[in-house]
Amino acid sequence: MSSDDIPDIVVSRLPLYLRxxxxxxxxxxxxxSSHELGKRLGISSAQIRKDLSHFGEFGKQxxxxxxxxxxxxxxxILKVEREWKVALVGAGDLGRALAHYNxxxxxxxxxxxxxxxxxxxxxxxxxxxxxxxDAQMGALIPxxxxxxxxxxxxxxxxxxxxxxxxxxxxRGLLNYAPLNLAVPEDVRVQYIDPVVHLQRMTYYVEP
Amino acid sequence: MSSDDIPDIVVSRLPLYLRxxxxxxxxxxxxxSSHELGKRLGISSAQIRKDLSHFGEFGKQxxxxxxxxxxxxxxxILKVEREWKVALVGAGDLGRALAHYNxxxxxxxxxxxxxxxxxxxxxxxxxxxxxxxDAQMGALIPxxxxxxxxxxxxxxxxxxxxxxxxxxxxRGLLNYAPLNLAVPEDVRVQYIDPVVHLQRMTYYVEP
Numbered sequence: 001m002s003s004d005d006i007p008d009i010v011v012s013r014l015p016l017y018l019r020x021x022x023x024x025x026x027x028x029x030x031x032x033s034s035h036e037l038g039k040r041l042g043i044s045s046a047q048i049r050k051d052l053s054h055f056g057e058f059g060k061q062x063x064x065x066x067x068x069x070x071x072x073x074x075x076x077i078l079k080v081e082r083e084w085k086v087a088l089v090g091a092g093d094l095g096r097a098l099a100h101y102n103x104x105x106x107x108x109x110x111x112x113x114x115x116x117x118x119x120x121x122x123x124x125x126x127x128x129x130x131x132x133x134d135a136q137m138g139a140l141i142p143x144x145x146x147x148x149x150x151x152x153x154x155x156x157x158x159x160x161x162x163x164x165x166x167x168x169x170x171r172g173l174l175n176y177a178p179l180n181l182a183v184p185e186d187v188r189v190q191y192i193d194p195v196v197h198l199q200r201m202t203y204y205v206e207p
Numbered sequence: 208m209s210s211d212d213i214p215d216i217v218v219s220r221l222p223l224y225l226r227x228x229x230x231x232x233x234x235x236x237x238x239x240s241s242h243e244l245g246k247r248l249g250i251s252s253a254q255i256r257k258d259l260s261h262f263g264e265f266g267k268q269x270x271x272x273x274x275x276x277x278x279x280x281x282x283x284i285l286k287v288e289r290e291w292k293v294a295l296v297g298a299g300d301l302g303r304a305l306a307h308y309n310x311x312x313x314x315x316x317x318x319x320x321x322x323x324x325x326x327x328x329x330x331x332x333x334x335x336x337x338x339x340x341d342a343q344m345g346a347l348i349p350x351x352x353x354x355x356x357x358x359x360x361x362x363x364x365x366x367x368x369x370x371x372x373x374x375x376x377x378r379g380l381l382n383y384a385p386l387n388l389a390v391p392e393d394v395r396v397q398y399i400d401p402v403v404h405l406q407r408m409t410y411y412v413e414p
Contacts, residue, residue, distance in 0.1 A: 015406035016387075023362075023386050040387050079409045086405070093304035098401070100300045103362075103385055107402045108409065147412050148405060155230075155310075172408035174401060178310055179230050180223075180247050188411055190404035194305070194381060195314045197397035198293070198355060199222035201379035202286045202315065204395055205354050 010051045016041055017048065018074045022107075025067050033064040080108025087141055087170065089161050090152030091116040091131050094176055098152060099127040113144050117157070134164065141168035148172040155179045162189075217258045223248055224255065225281045229314075232274050240271040287315025294348055294377065296368050297359030298323040298338050301383055305359060306334040320351050324364070341371065348375035355379040362386045369396075 020040050024032050034045035034052075041048075052058050052070075055077055059065035075081040086104070088095055088111045099111055114126055117134045124131050132140060141149075149170045153161050158177035165173060172188045175181055178196075181189050227247050231239050241252035241259075248255075259265050259277075262284055266272035282288040293311070295302055295318045306318055321333055324341045331338050339347060348356075356377045360368050365384035372380060379395045382388055385403075388396050 011410050012407050014410070015400075015403040018406065019385060019400070019403065020387065040389075042387070077410070078406045079412075079414060080406055082414065084405070084409060084414065093307045097300040097304040101401075103402060107406070109402065109405055147414065148408065150401070172405070172412045174404050174408075178226060180227065180249070182247075188408045190408060192399055192401060192404065193222075193226070194308075194357070194399060195310060195316065196222040196226065197381050197399065198291070198316055198379070199225065199285045199287055199314070200219050201355065201381075201395045201397060202291060203218050203221070203284070205286075205379045207286060207289065207291065207354065 006054050010054055013043065013047075013051055014074055014078055016043075017051075018071065018078065018080075021067050021071045021074070025071065030067055031064045032067055032070075034059075036064075075108070078108075082108070084109050084148055085112040085144055085146050086110065087113040087115065087137070087144075087146050087149040087165070088152060089115045089134065089137075089149060089165065090176075091118075091121050091126055092152065095152040096126060098150060099129070109148070111150070113140055113146060117153075134161065137164045137168045141165070141170060146170065148174070150174045150176065151181075152176045213261050217261055220250065220254075220258055221281055221285055223250075224258075225278065225285065225287075228274050228278045228281070232278065237274055238271045239274055239277075241266075243271075282315070285315075289315070291316050291355055292319040292351055292353050293317065294320040294322065294344070294351075294353050294356040294372070295359065296322045296341065296344075296356060296372065297383075298325075298328050298333055299359065302359040303333060305357060306336070316355070318357070320347055320353060324360075341368065344371045344375045348372070348377060353377065355381070357381045357383065358388075359383045 020037050034048040038045040038048050058070050086109050088098055091114055114129050114131045115134050115137055116131050121131050122133045147170055149165045151158055151161055155177045159181055162173055162181045166183055166187055174190050176192050178193045183189055227244050241255040245252040245255050265277050293316050295305055298321055321336050321338045322341050322344055323338050328338050329340045354377055356372045358365055358368055362384045366388055369380055369388045373390055373394055381397050383399050385400045390396055
């Protein structure tokens, strides 16, 4: 089955299943069920079974899922059984926090190329990696075979950075700048903006 | 119309509309259209008109939206025409980046109470605020009238922190720890996990 046949909303839930499975494994569990996963994730068990059925037969009625096996299969489906090198643009507070975050490695990612436009930062070392000037993206990104990048620059600079990353061959952008990016159709963008999440809650919460 | 009548998926898009409007205003625009907003956001103009129609009549066919007016109305609907004080738990790399982030203030939020469990950090100052011990959440959060919190602690500590925040009266949690939290039904949780976003892209991107 090709990627195009599976709704993106289904794909978007697979990382959550994978995360919950890793958590269960950490807790020492070997077997789980769509019911247990659903309870943890606030997703119906029927939805989970339906989502997984797009990709194959991962458990038997009544016996549940082998956590190790389902984890391996989801990793393979999401292509994170390998390690992806990721470029980081922006070595400010957020960029530094991302560079130091130790939750990427065991989930398929490693920040291995860092850029900043500030001459005072260029040439310094962040988490073992030299910070390069933004102008070097076009040369270094293809050289390192990198197709994913995180944008952690101010909003004003983000579109220009995105353009340079895309021109350098990046096909997936995780954008922390608080604005929507214009990118070609074959480039994926995911957004992280804490204010969007907070505003989504204030609608419901009494001040 | 009460909150309950409007689908959460509609509410979830309002912060994006507000963000795009602010961007347009920064660029000097006074008037926009559902078409222009849609193009910026990758959302159909019909969807935008339908979403907004849940809350009233904000523009006239053919003349578009007054950006200032629509911004004010969306701020009012999302209750961010006021400033919400937010508690931050965890003063590690991420917590420090959040404490220094200057994108909260003009969008309705201010981190004004910071906690950490590390005795070496407690009592020190972060971005002008003293860091308090986690044990003081129960006393300080109600005292400061805080109903929103961000969790920036390791996964192992997150559920315990969430429990303490909820017990202290917090009703909206922005959780950066990479796991799902169990909370009472009247508590909202939003999640930020960069790996989930990255894994959602690797499915589509050729390595």
